[in-house]
Amino acid sequence: ELKVEQNPLFLxxxxxxxxxxxxxxxxxxxxxxxYRQDPGKSLESLFVLLSNGAVKQEGRLMASLDTKARLSTLHITAAVHDLSATYFCAVDIAPNNNDMRFGAGTRLTVKP
Amino acid sequence: NAGVTQTPKFRVLKTGQSMTLLCAQDMNHEYMYWYRQDPGMGLRLIHYSVGEGTTAKGEVPDGYNVSRLKKQNFLLGLESAAPSQTSVYFCASSLGLSSNQPQHFGDGTRLSIL
Structure with missing residues (x-):
């Protein structure tokens, strides 16, 4: 059974x-x-990672992908309050790549 | 540029009633998707479409039907609503896998079944 697991769930x-x-x-x-989701809002795309070793950065967020380990990381540098949101990872399922699976999400709270 | 528009935004139904959720996109996207989001869970794919006139089942299709009669519209139907279908429903669209672009999401429909 396909599983997409995020941790932590709360941060x-x-x-x-x-x-x-x-x-x-x-x-x-x-x-x-x-993806990022603010409370009561829709989902906003952050990164698309396509190949092993891919790394993308936008502001204080950096995402990486290790397809061999089946692991992606989202690194937060010098967090600010505006980053408070729920972050989801999602994968498409080969070979039926139209089928998408989401993780449960990580609810991030950044405190002053 | 409206993007992905969902109607209605809120709805309350009684058990056994039927309704249709409408998703419209103005980006000329080929692919469209319907998801549900429940507390503490990520999004779960209900049905999707890879083009006008085509539909396919996702992870949790039972109790729902869909239609894609026009490229810009994707309808989600509940024939006989059940309390377990209380959820927030999101529609999304994308250019397609070969574009390597993410999905664009609507603002969601909050549906309560009493």
């Missing part, structure tokens, strides 16, 4: 600190996505 950080969110998946996938 409370102090401003200025660094932390990493992990996303493990249990089957072959060609693409991994990271």
């Amino acid at each position: 409370s950080m102090q401003e200025g600190k660094n932390y990493t969110i992990y996303c493990n998946y249990s089957t072959t996938s060609d693409r991994l996505y990271w």
